[in-house]
Amino acid sequence: MQASWNGAVIASSDDIVRVEGNAYFPAEALNPACVRPSDHRTVCGWKGEAHYYDVVVDGQVNANAAWYYPEPKQAAREIQGRVAFWKGVSVA
Template identity: 50%
Template sequence: MPKAIWNGEVIAEANDDEVQIVENNVYFPIGKVAEEYLQESEHTTTCPWKGKANYYHLLVDGKVNENAAWFYRHPSDKAQHIKDHVAFWHGVEVQR
């Protein structure tokens, strides 16, 4: 069962058939992410084939991990399978 863990807390957890793996990143359905740890960021980036990525900061026990999660609010046609999914980096441990 894939999990995303940061600062000792499970941020996301889902069954294998619920996640999407894209470019070796695990994308969790937003409904499987503990939204109380997310704070929307103004940061964005652009992927040539997925589109514009939006970011979340993670806030756990008073600590902040800036732009540690990303998602595609309006993914390209080729990336529709990751709409409403969130991926992690910046020290977030993702277990597969």
């Protein structure tokens, strides 16, 4: 699978974990040139606190378009070390 935005591949891997319809890529599958840390945080009752990345391609920024759980709750341990996408990032 690949995650792409504005013509750039943000992540690519065959090792995908699906949770609630979202494809979680291994963190090492990320293209580091296309992501930067964001200060944005949200909380999921069963997964824990989500941290975000901005997706950046050719100077254009898709704020908070990738998220991950650095310390997921026990019920979501399978997504530890993984990143998912939204906000117009194509995953196929």
